[in-house]
Amino acid sequence: MPKRRQGVPIGRVYVNDEQYFENIPPEVWQFQIGGYQVCEKWLKDRKGRTLGYDDIEHYRKITEAIRQTIRLMREIDAAIPEWPIR
DSSP, X not given: OOOOOTTOOTTOEESSSSOEEOOXXXXXXXXXXXXXXXXXXXXXXXXXXXXXXXXXXXXXXXXXXXXXXXXXHHHHHHHXXXXXXX
């Protein structure tokens, strides 16, 4: 996760000193695709920009998609006791 601030609850990702996204679990923040940490990269790619309503909603959808992906990956792992399947 980004640098931890004193007294800041876990799951809070700051965009700037005043704005943040809340309820982002560490496993969602750390989720990688193709070697990139998705949540961090999306924000870094918008550094210096003002995030509008559509940007904020898009980021929320990204984090929810990652949450559901992690859930499904766990279900798949539980359903397949060993790999390769025989």
